[in-house]
Amino acid sequence: MATISSHWFLWTATIFLTAMVSQGQLTTDFYDSTCPQAATIVKQKVDEFVDADKGIAAGLMRLHFHDCFVRGCDGSVLLNSTDTTLAEKEALINNGSLRGFEHIDDIKMKLESACPGVVSCADILAMVARDATVKLGGLSWEVFLGRIDGRSSVADEVNTSLPFRTFNFSQLVATFAKVGLDTKDMIVLSGG
Numbered sequence: 001m002a003t004i005s006s007h008w009f010l011w012t013a014t015i016f017l018t019a020m021v022s023q024g025q026l027t028t029d030f031y032d033s034t035c036p037q038a039a040t041i042v043k044q045k046v047d048e049f050v051d052a053d054k055g056i057a058a059g060l061m062r063l064h065f066h067d068c069f070v071r072g073c074d075g076s077v078l079l080n081s082t083d084t085t086l087a088e089k090e091a092l093i094n095n096g097s098l099r100g101f102e103h104i105d106d107i108k109m110k111l112e113s114a115c116p117g118v119v120s121c122a123d124i125l126a127m128v129a130r131d132a133t134v135k136l137g138g139l140s141w142e143v144f145l146g147r148i149d150g151r152s153s154v155a156d157e158v159n160t161s162l163p164f165r166t167f168n169f170s171q172l173v174a175t176f177a178k179v180g181l182d183t184k185d186m187i188v189l190s191g192g
């Protein structure tokens with residue numbers, strides 16, 4: 001009896017944990033059946049934007065960085081301020097400095113007409129960062145997909161999540177460590 005119930009417990013726990021894990025798991029083929037043209041649409045748009053203005057590639061890559069450091073890669077950097085809450089994009093570090101919002105909106109519109117309500121804005125930012133880098137001759141990487149967009153964006157969180165330009169080396173290392181990136185990651189990403 002004890003054996004049966006502990007087996008039952010293990011099975012239940014395993015099924016429960018597997019469900020939790022697979023819900024949070026990103027995959028490279030996430031949109032293969034729901035929006036097979038997603039990656040192509042994003043790449044074509046990025047190529048077009050960067051052909052028209054090389055400098056925008058940097059701005060687009062930076063959007064992903066500034067999105068991910070605040071509340072994770074949830075697209076929250078794209079949200080606008082409301083009557084009661086100042087959004088991330090209006091924090092001192094970002095306001096008037098982040099760029100490429102209209103480009104992301106443009107890509108989102110094209111994806112919405114191709115596959116309504118399927119591709120998250122957070123995933124668009126992740127694909128765009130890769131495509132912009134590749135377009136300028138950088139190395140490519142596989143983008144894992146399936147992020148869910150956040151619904152809140154709070155300017156004050158930018159100050160406690162992103163590095164300030166005045167930070168010294170140890171402060172920079174500590175800021176990247178908070179999101180699970182080590183010193184080498186920080187150097188490589190900053191080089192990018």
Ligand code: HEM
Nearest residue numbers: 058059061062065096097099163164165167172189190192
């Ligand atoms: C290591 C800590 C970092 C600090 C303190 C930092 C700080 C800054 C500052 C102060 C600017 C100029 C903003 C302005 O004058 O408006 C800037 C621009 C920029 N940063 Fe960073 N940054 C860091 C890391 C990164 C990383 C990891 C990336 C991307 C992977 C990145 C991408 C960029 C880009 C692309 C620009 C130029 C944006 C444009 O031309 O639109 N930075 N950064």
Ligand SMILES: *[C@@H]1O[C@H](CO)[C@@H](O)[C@H](O)[C@H]1NC(C)=O
Nearest residue numbers: 077078079080081101102105
């Ligand atoms: C934010 O506001 C701008 C300007 O009104 C608009 O173009 C953009 O679509 C808005 N973005 C979101 C995510 O609501």
Ligand SMILES: *[C@@H]1O[C@H](CO)[C@@H](O)[C@H](O)[C@H]1NC(C)=O
Nearest residue numbers: 086090091092093155156159
């Ligand atoms: C962030 O910190 C800067 C510098 O201390 C300050 O001016 C700004 O008001 C703070 N808050 C936001 C939302 O940017």
Ligand SMILES: *[C@@H]1O[C@H](CO)[C@@H](O)[C@H](O)[C@H]1NC(C)=O
Nearest residue numbers: 086089090091092095096155
């Ligand atoms: C952000 O910049 C815009 C445009 O320059 C300005 O109208 C707005 O007041 C700024 N927001 C903050 C919080 O300073």
Ligand SMILES: *[C@@H]1O[C@H](CO)[C@@H](O)[C@H](O)[C@H]1NC(C)=O
Nearest residue numbers: 166167168169170171172174
């Ligand atoms: C970096 O700045 C922090 C905070 O101001 C300070 O405590 C630390 O000693 C500084 N580290 C170095 C290596 O300068």
